Amino acid sequence: MPMSSSHSPVTTMSATTNCCSSVRCATWGCSAPGDHAAGRSGAPEPPRSTRRVRRRICAAYIRRRTMPITELDQRLTGQIVLSNRTYERLRALTALGTRFPGTPGERAAQRFILDELRAAGLDPTIEEFEHLAWERGSASLSVTAPVTRKLLCISLAGAPSTPAGGIDGEILYLGNGTPAEFDRHKDAIRDRIVLVTSLAPRQECSPPRQCHRRTKYGRAVQYGAKAFLFMNSQPGMLPQAGSTRQNREGEIPAVTIPFEDGEVLKSLLKAGPVSVHLEATNRNYPHTTGNIVAELPGTDPDHVVLVGAHYDSHDNAVGAIDNGTGVVTVLELARLLSESGVRLRRTIRFVLFAVEEMASVGSSFYVNRHRDHLDQIDLFMNIDGIGQQGAKTFDTQGFDDAADFILDVAKDIDYEMTIPNPAFSGDSLAFVMGGVPTAAMKGSKLRSLFGHQNLSTGEDRGWGHTSADTFDKVEQHALHEAAIIAALTLIRAADHPTRMARTRTKAEVDAILRETGMDTVLSFMQWPSIDVRPKE
Ligand SMILES: [Zn+2]
Structure with missing residues (x-):
């Protein structure tokens, strides 16, 4: 096992590690550390073919320099692509039919998720709540x-x-x-x-x-x-x-x-x-359902990275893209990290949320239930609707320190990434309202690892929420890419040496909502109806 209990979080990984500080990369014209990395680059980009070659060489250099983290990266990346498990589990999940609250499909999906987490060696629980x-x-x-x-x-x-x-x-x-x-x-x-x-x-x-x-x-x-x-x-x-x-x-x-x-x-x-x-x-x-929660303990039990995806779909759909893709990605991360035997700094909490499609009910109940401990969550990574073309990026919902962390990760893994304007969407919103730093995975206009480009306009849902959101719409390599980027980001979030983003107070959350006009939006929506606000 390359990553054993001897793995030391501080010395083996750093979000600011960058291959371009190496002599090797100077060969490729990098005048300063990170000058070709994503997000805040000032230098002109080299031709794409050159960047691909250089990326491979940089990756080889990182392997020697920071062996444990890179080995974990490689192990997860290789297994995601070669096992093709995310794609095959999605086929099985979508065969269960709709996962709308109160349907037999919802119960079947819960059993599917519990079985997968148990098979990964975890001990999942259901946090029940009653909703309308x-x-x-x-x-x-x-x-x-x-x-x-x-x-x-x-x-x-x-x-x-x-x-x-x-x-x-x-x-x-x-x-x-x-x-x-x-x-x-x-x-x-x-x-x-x-x-x-x-x-x-x-x-x-x-x-x-x-x-x-x-x-x-x-x-x-x-x-x-x-x-x-x-x-x-x-x-x-x-x-x-x-x-x-x-x-x-x-x-x-x-x-x-x-x-x-x-x-x-x-x-x-x-x-x-x-x-x-x-x-x-x-x-x-009235109906009782629940969020499914499993943990992989870290060496510092007071700090948590939460990675989540909603498992429900609308009743007219099997919800392959929205959000079967997120479910199988979170399950794959749980399995691979559990089986790796690696213990990272923070506890990783995997949460499969119920009832997102009825205005983020499950995540709101989660935030409400854990209101006294929200400051333990250093980052919430949400994965929702990801299996289509285009590079992946993270919406950090107006939290600038979370955005800096994501851009550092992008630099570290040499991946083109930008931070989109905050959308305050889906399950992220309950966490934002609770003051929890949040990064929600999205598609972008950038070219992806496997070369394809996002075709959607971002102004409407495509197949989402229709009965055509079926397994055939999900692109295998786009799903692999999402799982890879989620894995590499999650590892770095879980093992970051310092707190990468700060819990916001109620007043600070209010300021974000005011500045973005979300306060007006929420008043028309009459959202939330469940208390997700941080305590004073
Ligand atoms: Zn969704």
Whole structure:
């Protein structure tokens, strides 16, 4: 076993270690340590082919200089690619069907995760909580004037039923549902049925949650709309599911429709008023589920790196990308690190969150439950929706010290990386609100290890939240790459000699929310409904 208990965290790894301080790399024109590394480089980049060759030589040099950490890097990287286990476990996980809260698939996924963690030699537990679950009934939407026509629709999760006999009303189209669109039509919204697209255009939606579905729904409710129609902004991609509120029933009926049916409504609206009839039956009910937690002890028990992924999916989907990819990646990290026998400085806590798709309920209950010990978590690494083309990067959600740490890791492993603008998305948000430094893995426009480039615009979900988010959409090498970058980052986070990022106070979190406009967004979303704020 190359990495044994003799492994000394301080001497064997440093996040600032850089191969370019070596004589060897000077051969390749590096005038200063790290000048070709990602993120904050000032020097012109060499041709890509040269960089690839140099990367291999730098890697060889690191092997000699810091043997233990590099051996662990190599061991994990090699096993991720050669075993292809992440991809094959994803095939098995997605075969279980939907993992929506309250379904048999959710229970099957829990058993799958527990079995995998136990097989890795860990001792997982379930931290149970009770939440308001939701069951879809039927939904129908028809144009009643100026023509009659049936449209395809499904309810958004958490939406209430319509009153018996349904709802009739006139459509008001508010484009992408940006704050500006809502404000412009504020006085026309009352008693209308609001139609918005799922797009969050970069220019107008900073942070992206400014134009998140739940913010659009919140504005429609606040301005008195009768019902909410959410059309997919992307053609050929079916109705895009999503939630309305966190852990409580939505106030007005809400359905999602495909791009093409939204276009029908838009084109009819060009000629004059359009009326529709909407009927939906849904059921909200109390349900007990849980987050699955397992630990790999570190040498310093007071410090934890938490790596997490949500295991639920929407009920219309097997959630291969969102978030089967995150689940199998976390399980693979648990297995490889456990089997390596290495003991790093910090305890690594693996958490598979329940009920993310209903507005981050599981992660909120996690943060709430551990409110007295949040300062033990030096970093939360979230992995969600990663198995597609493009280099991986980490959203550090406005925590500058966490961003510095990630860029140091990128430099250390010689990986192109940038820190995106904060999105305050998914399970990360509960931790941000709790003051916990957070890094959420994402795709980027940069070219990846295996050479492909991200094709998505980042302004909508692609296959996410649709019934087409299936195993065939996940790219094997993109999944391997994500697992490799997560592994190398996790090792460095777990073994960093000093605390890489600071827990924020309530006042500091409030300042981040104010500066980014998230305070307004959260008030329209009425999020959180579960207490995730740090104690004073
Ligand atoms: Zn997700």
